[in-house]
Amino acid sequence: MKTPEIRPLTGEALGAALDDLARLRITVFRDFPYLYDGSLDFERAYLATYQDTPDAILVGAFDGTKLVGAATGTPLEAHAEEFAEPIARAGFAPGEVFYCAESVLLADYRGHGAGHAFFDAREAHARALGRSRSTFCAVIRAPDHPLRPPGYSPLDPFWRKRGYAPLPGILAEFRWTDVDDAEQTAKQLQFWVKDL
Template identity: 60%
Template sequence: MIKVRPLTGDDLARVLPDVARLRIEVFRAWPYLYEGDLAYEERYLQSYRESEQAIVVGAFDGARLVGAATGTPMEDHVEDFARAFEDTGYPVDEIFYCAESVLLPAYRGQGVGHAFFDQREAHARALGRRFAAFCGVVRPNDHPDRPEGYVPLDGFWRRRGYRPLAGALAEFSWKDIGEAEQTAKPMQFWIRKLEP
């Protein structure tokens, strides 16, 4: 049976190496096609170690971490995202950033994705945040690596109350599997208002 629980402080710091490995494994699949790099992961995840208001929601099968969702106040990522929110009317200090959700395929379809959002949104409300947001990579429908029958998560996100935020695009660069160089990918922000 999977147990899902929020982790902060020392508990959060302890699971970050496992979160890094999960990110590399899960994000290798479509649509991210991420050629993982543990050194990069360690640098990227450092912001969660440094933020007193960060959260990792862990999904455990016994003692093994099989999934994780992360989140921090949007200000922790303001350098990356400030431009994306410039003309949206949403102040970054009112937004909680639900950074990523990664879950091994064998554990999907059991409600863990909802638990990930429930716990991050509860954490955001406790911090006084009015909005929750995340971003997802945008790939062309005719991309040669798109699996046949692929169903995007848009329906799940919409059922959670999230909507794409018009004009709120960021860019991230990473190396796709088999590529020699990093390339920039567009990332679309989705947002929802958090009811008290």
């Protein structure tokens, strides 16, 4: 598989890519550890904030004109309150923090540097906005979760290599329906942070 082309999108270009991002989120987040059983209607409502936030960014990974991966980010105060409140509780001013939201990439395109490119572009965007910290959340799943695939390796070493560290005890809670459930349940997500 060829290396995807990485392009940052803002404004109207970002808005035009949101339906493709919604489909990617549904596909990629269906796998462990998110196990997300998503719908386009939910995704469109959730992703509307990016279109409504002038300082939002979508970093797209493209194979020709096809969006095969994406990473998003916004100023923290523009994202869901479930994410801003724990960061404020940790002693960080939300106005200092840039929130790196999803990073999704189709499996065939992994291993070609897109993950680093996603973080590089979002961190550069955050610095240009005058933000001094970057953060993201990762879902917490039990090591013995029944849907954990054999040989699964968490991304913690990659994130640490990028300079991120978990904030002990600082968690967000978000609800979604797992692939093996009939209704939404609460999930805890661990915050990771980096000084820019």
